[in-house]
Amino acid sequence: MMPILYFSAIAALLCLALRMTCGACVMGTDAKAKGARLPVIPLGWALSLFLALTYLVCVAFDLIFPGYAMYESWSGLLPGFVWLTPLGFAIGLVESFLYGWYAALIFGGLFNAFAHSKGSL
Numbered sequence: 332m333m334p335i336l337y338f339s340a341i342a343a344l345l346c347l348a349l350r351m352t353c354g355a356c357v358m359g360t361d362a363k364a365k366g367a368r369l370p371v372i373p374l375g376w377a378l379s380l381f382l383a384l385t386y387l388v389c390v391a392f393d394l395i396f397p398g399y400a401m402y403e404s405w406s407g408l409l410p411g412f413v414w415l416t417p418l419g420f421a422i423g424l425v426e427s428f429l430y431g432w433y434a435a436l437i438f439g440g441l442f443n444a445f446a447h448s449k450g451s452l
Contacts, residue, residue, distance in 0.1 A: 339429075342436045349440040367446045371439035379431030386427040390420065 393400040402414040409426045413419030 339433075342433050345437055345440065349444050367442075369439045369442050369446075371435055371443070374439045375432045375435035377431075378435045379428045382427040382431040383424055386424055390423075 389401065389405075393402050402412075405412050405414075405423065409423045411419070411422040412426070413422075
């Protein structure tokens with residue numbers, strides 16, 4: 332539970348810092364911003380669903396081909412994940428989804444901030 336809170340707090344602080352320095356350009360919604368814009372909300376949904384679907388495919392693969400299973404490495408990437416328990420499955424799915432939003436908020440915000448600052452030079 333602590334890693335989820337940690338990543339959420341870091342993402343919120345970085346988004347707030349970017350928002351205070353760049354404004355609406357961080358979310359990719361500033362129509363007056365020059366240069367490329369990356370809308371963060373669609374990016375967040377796309378990355379989150381991609382990672383959640385990838386997680387589901389990986390679980391299915393591990394169940395079909397147990398000799399090639401990679402679930403041991405997921406324990407380090409998905410805190411609280413326990414193989415073949417309903418709670419562990421749900422935790423892995425939720426964390427995969429949240430990692431997509433984390434990446435979208437950080438990458439999208441940074442991209443928009445740098446694209447905006449480049450356009451104003």
